[in-house]
Amino acid sequence: MSQFSPLHITFAIYILGMIGIGLAAWYYTRSFDDYILGGRSLGSVVTALSAGASDMSGWLLLGLPGALFLNGVSEAWIAIGLIAGAWFNWRYVAAPLRLYTERSNNALTLPDYFTHRFEDKGKLLRVFSALVILVFFAVYCASGIVAGARLFESVFGIPYAQAMWYGAAATIVYTFIGGFLAVSWTDTVQATLMIFALILTPVFVILSLGGPAESLAVVEQVNPANLDFFKGASLVGIVSLLAWGLGYVGQPHILARFMAAKDARTLTNARRIGMTWMVLCLFGAMAVGFFGIAYFAQHPDQAGPVTVNHERVFIELATLLFNPWIAGILLSAILAAVMSTLSCQLLVCSSAVTEDFYKGFLRKKAGQRELVWIGRLAVLGVALLAIWLASDPESRVLGLVSYAWAGFGAAFGPVVVLSLYWKRTTRNGALAGMVVGAVTVIAWKELLADTGLYEMVPGVILATLAVVVVSRLGRPPSPAMEGLFDHVQGELRRDGL
Structure with a gap:
């Protein structure tokens, strides 16, 4: 590949653009509140x-299209679960959490x-929840660095170790410099790039095959089971795929966006925009994989790479169907997806180190400038830890990523929802729910994975029971806690939220 190929140039422009946004965000970051939550100033x-x-x-651009390419529409259950879970999160958690x-x-x-x-x-809740965030997100970040490294390794043909640093460097730089505003602004650009790629690519695939009817006919000809939603499915399997949606109410990096909104009313319009974006992206990603079956069936001479690795279906279609400059932009969407998730995870870890450990236990009266710089150093520290974990992409620790989503969903999800909607929730109940949720997810994965049931399901059920039972058995909340609950509920009813 030429040193100045379109792919190199488009990737370089994209990365420099993200760093430029980080520098702009530096100007607006004047306090720790700005660095961690953007001064609660985000619009819809x-x-x-x-x-x-x-x-x-x-x-979204690798795993989901690859799953549809391999198994057809039976893999769509996970998207249905995610859409339902995300809508519930936007509708019933976003505004109350922002206000509370x-x-x-x-x-x-x-x-x-x-x-x-x-x-x-006693700060047990602070310590335990911060530790859950640091442990699971350190592994999540390592996974993101591995994904970025694999992209650079595949596209540019460079060694894994070198690709790992290239893939991580830009994300670390703009997160370190600009904090939450940089992450949020770059996320907006990256989300736009992702939806552009996921709408344009399947449209061109379908057109290259002669239209939707012709494309469906070829997919069915390859294997009629590709059109069967219940292909090889069991009740436990479908429930497990749908259960991915349960995790949304416990994901710190998503909940932080709700907390950073300008006000609770902003979130109503944000929900409409966010859900529209999500539905289009998920259906676009599924369409890439699904109609990719037809494309490579008609072009078997080009199917080698996706036969070896089905997750390359988006990469191969973008490269084959588009001008190299457009292909470079489309492939930048993969980098955008990796960078957007990695940057917010780094920032959530940074906030846990700075707000919940450094300020909470070491320097309670630390100044704003000091906290911002501690936050930046924490970003760098967590990033280096993640790079160390990612240096061996076959390491068993990266296997934890398969249930980190469930870990957050079970440990935090029931506590978040009940804290917003059940006045009787107590501190001991919340702590019990977090511990039971996290332990159940890990124990189920290690001991009962053969059941085929996603560990999120027992984790959420048992955590919810733990919160309710322990709260009922203990002292009721203080009058101040009940008063704040009533006040927040009253504000939400007044604003129609």
Whole structure:
């Protein structure tokens, strides 16, 4: 590949653009509140697209199309679960959480919210929830770095170790410099790039095959089971795929976008934008894989790479169907998906280190400038830890990523929802729910994975029971906690939220 190929140039322009946005965000970052939550200033569009981009990693352009290419529409159940879960999160969690975190001593992080919401003077909630965030997100970040490295390794033909640093460097730079505003603004650009790629690519695939009817006919001719939603499916399998949607209410990097919105009313319009973006992206990604079956059936001479690795279907179609300059832009969407998720995970880890450990235990009276720089150093520290974990892409620790989503969903999800909607929730109930949720997910994965049931399902059920039972058995919440709950509920009813 030429040193100045279109692919090199488009990737370079994209990365420099993201760093430029980081430098612009530096100018607006004047306090720790700015660095962690952007001063709670995000409008509807940025909130919506940032939440979407931070949610959808490289899986959207690699894993999901690859699954549809391999197994047909039976893999669509996971998308249905994700759409339902995301809508519930936007509709029933976003606005209450935005309002409650502001009323709970202007909580900047999820552990900070739990601490103030449940009057946790012993700070066990803060410590445990921050540790859950650091452990799971360190592995998540390592996974993102591996995905970026594989992209650079595949596209540019460079060694894995070199590709790993190239893939991580730009994300670390703009997150380090600009904090939450840089991450949110770049997420908006990246979300736009992702939806452009996922609408344009399947349209061109279908046109190259002669139209939708002709494309469907070829897919059916290859294997009629490709059109069967229940192909090889069991009840447990379908429930497990749908259950991915349960995880949304416990993901710190997505909840942080709700907390950063300008106000609770902003989130109504953001929900419409965010859900439209998500539905179009998911259906576009599925269409790439599904109609890719037909394309490579008609062009078997070009099918070698996707036969070896079905997750390359988007990469191969973009390269084959488009001018190299357009292909470079489309392939940048994969990098955008990886970078958007990695950057917000780095920032959530940074906020846990800075707000929940450094300020919470070491320097309670630390100044704003000091906290911003500690936050930046934490970004760098977590990134280096993730790079170290990613240096061996076959390491068993990266296998934890398969249930990190479930870990967050079970440990935090029930506690978040009940804290917003059940006045009787107590501090001990919340702690029990977090511990039971996290332990159940890990134990189920290690001991009962042969059942085929996704560990999210028992994790969420048992965590919810733990919160309710322990809260009922203990002392009721204090009058101040009940008063704040009633006040927030009253505000939400007044604003029609």
